[in-house]
Amino acid sequence: DTAVSQTPKYLVTQMGNDKSIKCEQNLGHDTMYWYKQDSKKFLKIMFSYNNKELIINETVPNRFSPKSPDKAHLNLHINSLELGDSAVYFCASSQDRAGVETQYFGPGTRLLVL
Amino acid sequence: AQTVTQSQPEMSVQEAETVTLSCTYDTSESNYYLFWYKQPPSRQMILVIRQEAYKQQNATENRFSVNFQKAAKSFSLKISDSQLGDTAMYFCAFMKHVAGANSKLTFGKGITLSVRP
Numbered sequence: 001d002t003a004v005s006q007t008p009k010y011l012v013t014q015m016g017n018d019k020s021i022k023c024e025q026n027l028g029h030d031t032m033y034w035y036k037q038d039s040k041k042f043l044k045i046m047f048s049y050n051n052k053e054l055i056i057n058e059t060v061p062n063r064f065s066p067k068s069p070d071k072a073h074l075n076l077h078i079n080s081l082e083l084g085d086s087a088v089y090f091c092a093s094s095q096d097r098a099g100v101e102t103q104y105f106g107p108g109t110r111l112l113v114l
Numbered sequence: 115a116q117t118v119t120q121s122q123p124e125m126s127v128q129e130a131e132t133v134t135l136s137c138t139y140d141t142s143e144s145n146y147y148l149f150w151y152k153q154p155p156s157r158q159m160i161l162v163i164r165q166e167a168y169k170q171q172n173a174t175e176n177r178f179s180v181n182f183q184k185a186a187k188s189f190s191l192k193i194s195d196s197q198l199g200d201t202a203m204y205f206c207a208f209m210k211h212v213a214g215a216n217s218k219l220t221f222g223k224g225i226t227l228s229v230r231p
Contacts (some may be wrong), residue, residue: 033218041153041203045218056218090159094217101147101209101217105159 003027004106006091012112013081020077021109023091030095031055032074033103034066037088049074081113116141116208120222127196128230134181135191135225137206143167145211148182148189149219154202162204165189193227201229 004025013019025032033056034046048056049068063079078085091106117140127133139148150162165173165182172180177194193200206222 031217035219041224043205043219043221045220048218058218088157092159101211102149102161102164103209103219104161105151108157108159110157 004091004093004104006089006106006109008109009107010110010112012114014114015081015083017081018077018079019081019111020075021089021091021111023074023076023106025072025091025093025104025106027093027104028095029093029104030071031093032068032071033092033094034074034076035090035092035105037090037108039087043090047074047076078111081111083113086111086113116143116146116210116220118206118208118220118222120206120225122225123223124226124228126228126230127193129196129198131196132192132194133196133227135193135204135206135227137189137191137222139187139189139206139208141187141208141210143210147209147211148180149207149209150178150180150189150191151205151207151221152200152202153205153224154199159205163191196229198229198231200227202227 007022031050033048037043047066052068065077068074088108090108092103094103119138146167148165152160163175179192181190203224205224207219
């Protein structure tokens with residue numbers, strides 16, 4: 001009964017490859033997010049989607065392309081991976097309703113680019 | 115733009131004692147939310163407590179409570195009766211109230227808390 005799940009949990013790949021990370025939430029939320037946590041543990045928003053529509057795109061290189069097939073899923077595809085993409089990527093979800101905006105996070109995906 | 119500052123990189127506390135983690139923020143918004151998230155070694159981000167800026171009463175959740183000083187833009191977390199399982203990194207986060215799903219979390223750098231047996 002995991003609320004927000006991500007696959008895979010670990011991803012090791014070579015520079016230049018293309019990879020995807022999948023996220024699913026079963027909370028019935030209508031908004032989903034991607035955050036990046038760098039090697040210094042700093043967390044920063046990348047994208048948000050509301051009902052499959054892109055809302056926030058926070059100056060992320062266009063090698064990163066989020067896709068939301070439905071409001072329960074938000075996937076992150078990364079093209080031409082670079083060393084600097086190594087990080088932990090967190091998916092989160094929330095219900096866009098006044099007064100109830102807490103974001104619930106998935107377990108994270110640790111990406112290592114060699 | 116909003117900023118969140120956690121100036122203490124790490125703290126240590128004896129089991130069963132009380133510890134306070136500091137957080138300050140800067141914003142020109144009047145309607146916003148503040149959060150503390152916990153990240154144990156498992157890496158999972160776990161919500162500890164949240165505070166709505168319009169509420170004067172400080173939020174409490176069991177052993178966790180906050181001291182919210184809106185004028186001073188301060189939001190500290192107090193952990194009472196510390197337990198070994200409280201060992202984690204703690205992040206303070208800010209979110210302005212925006213309709214239409216444009217509500218991103220702005221995080222501080224985090225503080226590493228170690229609970230000693």
